[in-house]
Amino acid sequence: MLKGEQGFTMDARIGKATEVGSRPANNLLRRLSPADYALLAPHVIVDDAAANELLYSPGDDVQVVHFPCGPSLATFLVPNEDGRDVETILVGREGAVGGIVSEGFLPAYTRICVKFGGPFARIHVGKLEAAKLRSPTLRNIFARYADCMLAQIFQSTACNAIHSIEQRTAKWILAAMERTGDESSVPLTHEQLATLLGVGRSYASRVLQSFRADGILDTRRGSILVRDRDRLRLRACLCNEAVKNHFEEVLRGVYPTEEASSTG
Structure with missing residues (x-):
């Protein structure tokens, strides 16, 4: 440990x-x-x-x-x-x-x-x-x-105060994908997503179900599969983009990009 x-x-x-x-x-x-x-x-x-x-x-x-x-x-x-x-x-x-x-x-x-x-x-x-x-x-x-x-x-802090659970769900999933380099899924359970969002598990499951009904996400045991990343971005707030932009201004090249993720 x-x-x-x-x-x-x-x-x-x-x-x-x-x-x-x-x-x-x-x-x-x-x-x-x-x-x-x-x-x-x-x-x-x-x-x-x-x-x-x-x-x-x-x-x-x-x-x-x-x-x-x-x-x-x-x-x-x-x-x-x-x-x-x-x-x-x-x-x-x-x-x-x-x-x-x-x-x-x-x-x-x-x-x-x-x-x-x-x-x-x-x-x-x-x-x-x-x-x-x-x-x-x-x-x-x-x-x-x-x-x-x-x-x-x-x-x-600002995101938690002003953005909806749906926006924050999309944001967290996209942030995890960017950092892990996986283009289609993240090893995230409903319980883990609920902790990320600060809500109950049943609430997180309902949010995922709405994304699933719209054909954006699917779920498997222990993971979330992204079917339409572009539509997921449209449902997310812009907090990830704000953080990435600040990284680029202060420490260019450090924040993971899709291109860097695909090449390791």
């Missing part, structure tokens, strides 16, 4: 270190210059994480930065007084989780879980912070990514 101080150690036995010339499939890491990545490479471990694996709980010391690679996704969940968690943002290969805004070594505020399992690159916060002290350009890249992450949070 990868829970910061609760058991995770940066030990090569649980994964493999990366060579300087062979980077993990994470766009943020691939955005770094060769010199900047060389500062991190000796300390980066790549291993697999299972879906629903807990990375951090509220109050945990943030000791490790996790970079989703390829189709892997992580999610931030805010616990509510009724016992339910509400997901705020998804993070895929465009970014990282753990100490990005706080620069580490502070208690986690939310739960951070693996949404879709797969490879993750990991680096100890102390190693990353030491490298940032040695390189202003590396520090700048992570400051820019922190800005993009905050933009996602702001946009998510």
Whole structure:
């Protein structure tokens, strides 16, 4: 289990270190210059994480930065007084989780879980912070990514306040597809979608049924199949586009595109 101080150690036995010339499939890491990545490479471990694996709980010391690679996704969940968690943002290969805004070594505020399992690159916060002290350009890249992450949070807050459940459903499915690179489906259950939306499972199921009746989506056990992506986009709000546009202004080339997804 990868829970910061609760058991995770940066030990090569649980994964493999990366060579300087062979980077993990994470766009943020691939955005770094060769010199900047060389500062991190000796300390980066790549291993697999299972879906629903807990990375951090509220109050945990943030000791490790996790970079989703390829189709892997992580999610931030805010616990509510009724016992339910509400997901705020998804993070895929465009970014990282753990100490990005706080620069580490502070208690986690939310739960951070693996949404879709797969490879993750990991680096100890102390190693990353030491490298940032040695390189202003590396520090700048992570400051820019922190800005993009905050933009996602702001946009998510606005979206939850003003957009319908149907619009948000379409948005979340499209966001997951973009980040995983799958052009036709996402491994998302009704229960998981309900958590993303902050609604009950029955409500989420009714929304999916309306999309299904219109020929836009279909469902299989444990996954949602997209039949008409263009029509799904028309039903979505523009929050994904706003986030992507900000990424392009601040960190061009980092947010996943359909072209990049198809080529890996």
